[in-house]
Amino acid sequence: MKELLEGSMAVAEIVKLCKPGVISAYPITPQTHIVEELAQIVADGELNAQFVNVESEHSAASVVLGAVAAGVRAYTATSSQGLFYMAEVLYNIAGMRLPVIMTTAARAISAPINIWNDHQDVVSLRDSGWIQLHAEDIQEAVDLHLIAYKLGEDRSIMLPVMVCMDGFILTHGVETVNMPTQEEVDKFLPTYNPPYKLDVTNPMTLGPLVDPEYYMEARFALNETLKEALVLIPKINADFAKAFGRNYNGLIEGYQLKDAERVIVAMGSVCGTIKEVVDELRKKGKKVGLLKITSLRPFPAAHIYEALKNIPKVAVIDRALSLGSFAPLSAEIKAVFFGKLKQPKAISSFVVGLGGRDITKDSIKEIFRLMTGKEKQGEFIDLKPELLKESYE
Amino acid sequence: MFGPLICKPGASRNNKTGPWRTESRPKFLKKNCIACNMCLIVCPEACISGVGKNNYDFDPDYCKGCGNCAAICPKQDIEMVKEEGA
Numbered sequence: 001m002k003e004l005l006e007g008s009m010a011v012a013e014i015v016k017l018c019k020p021g022v023i024s025a026y027p028i029t030p031q032t033h034i035v036e037e038l039a040q041i042v043a044d045g046e047l048n049a050q051f052v053n054v055e056s057e058h059s060a061a062s063v064v065l066g067a068v069a070a071g072v073r074a075y076t077a078t079s080s081q082g083l084f085y086m087a088e089v090l091y092n093i094a095g096m097r098l099p100v101i102m103t104t105a106a107r108a109i110s111a112p113i114n115i116w117n118d119h120q121d122v123v124s125l126r127d128s129g130w131i132q133l134h135a136e137d138i139q140e141a142v143d144l145h146l147i148a149y150k151l152g153e154d155r156s157i158m159l160p161v162m163v164c165m166d167g168f169i170l171t172h173g174v175e176t177v178n179m180p181t182q183e184e185v186d187k188f189l190p191t192y193n194p195p196y197k198l199d200v201t202n203p204m205t206l207g208p209l210v211d212p213e214y215y216m217e218a219r220f221a222l223n224e225t226l227k228e229a230l231v232l233i234p235k236i237n238a239d240f241a242k243a244f245g246r247n248y249n250g251l252i253e254g255y256q257l258k259d260a261e262r263v264i265v266a267m268g269s270v271c272g273t274i275k276e277v278v279d280e281l282r283k284k285g286k287k288v289g290l291l292k293i294t295s296l297r298p299f300p301a302a303h304i305y306e307a308l309k310n311i312p313k314v315a316v317i318d319r320a321l322s323l324g325s326f327a328p329l330s331a332e333i334k335a336v337f338f339g340k341l342k343q344p345k346a347i348s349s350f351v352v353g354l355g356g357r358d359i360t361k362d363s364i365k366e367i368f369r370l371m372t373g374k375e376k377q378g379e380f381i382d383l384k385p386e387l388l389k390e391s392y393e
Numbered sequence: 394m395f396g397p398l399i400c401k402p403g404a405s406r407n408n409k410t411g412p413w414r415t416e417s418r419p420k421f422l423k424k425n426c427i428a429c430n431m432c433l434i435v436c437p438e439a440c441i442s443g444v445g446k447n448n449y450d451f452d453p454d455y456c457k458g459c460g461n462c463a464a465i466c467p468k469q470d471i472e473m474v475k476e477e478g479a
Binding site: 096097158196203204205206208210214217218219220221222224225228 | 394395396397398399400401402404
């Protein structure tokens, strides 16, 4: 049924339909509306779940770790500093192979403190072993949660999934959302039936100490499973398309790539803006396009290679930094092509929209314009040089 | 793919760690023992057992040869001896 919903309400609604048994979260802007609404849903008796109030994100992550270890479907959500406070537990959740599903309202990192959207929080957690899916709009955010539960809980995968949606832009934006019915969700998503769980009649230890004789194999298997997810994600997306009629590839999405000469690579809500600019420039006869990365982890290197190998000029948009090095997504896109026979003539790198600075259509047009020149390396767009000075005296 | 992930109960009993022992092991002389239980209490491997005087001994499957039992014994009734074959 089509409804006009705020992004956070839409996510709360789809989480309700996925029937988690335990929800635990600590409020942080811009994630708060999601868990506030879920607390209300549980209090109203619309969802038979335990909502565990906690004193911190570290505890929230620990609660859902324990819940999933005990064989219960669980949900949490956070953002920015909260995600970092969870970080220690998040690596454990992945290492213990527990399919926790979490929404991350992507937000900037302190200092200076800033509550607005960029990708520094989620991108910093890219090595945690979590599958990381990035939503472009509210509908996709909703659908990715359903896909995330089915993917993470697959017995061959058993990994946590982070659904990243841009803070405020998607969490507080209002869109028409096609919400599936409970029957449709139940048909698509089987009940959680894990191959291992904490059980007094069959005692076991999850996450034990392992010495150097065992550790590498545990990490090797984790890494291999993320690669195996590269095969499963498109399959689950195909099932999803059959059931709900909305077709995502799940790994990447090409937009007007066929004869494109200049292509921007990006993640998240900015892709909507880029698509509009692509349409405008196409009308003027400019051969431009977009490659959207939905799955940052696992990183679909082979798919990206196929999509971009014949594109003359590529620009990667980063909304995060790897301070003191190359912008993170751009470095990975360049790694895809290193030593390959076919590759773009130039792969430029641009940093935009940190800490919620608006990425306007003009910002995107400026990037397309700059791409006609020499290859750019980590160039900031919409920077205000008048705020910068060499010394503080 | 799954690597080492789960431990079933009893792992520390099943994994015999005696071969990690230093080159010495305790020898319970069983002459002047007063059954004070001190050796049993200080053993970090909890591998000493016994009831009554001159009846205590250690389990070589888990003993690491630390010598705490010999050091604490008020009757000097435990001595550390060179490991056989060492």
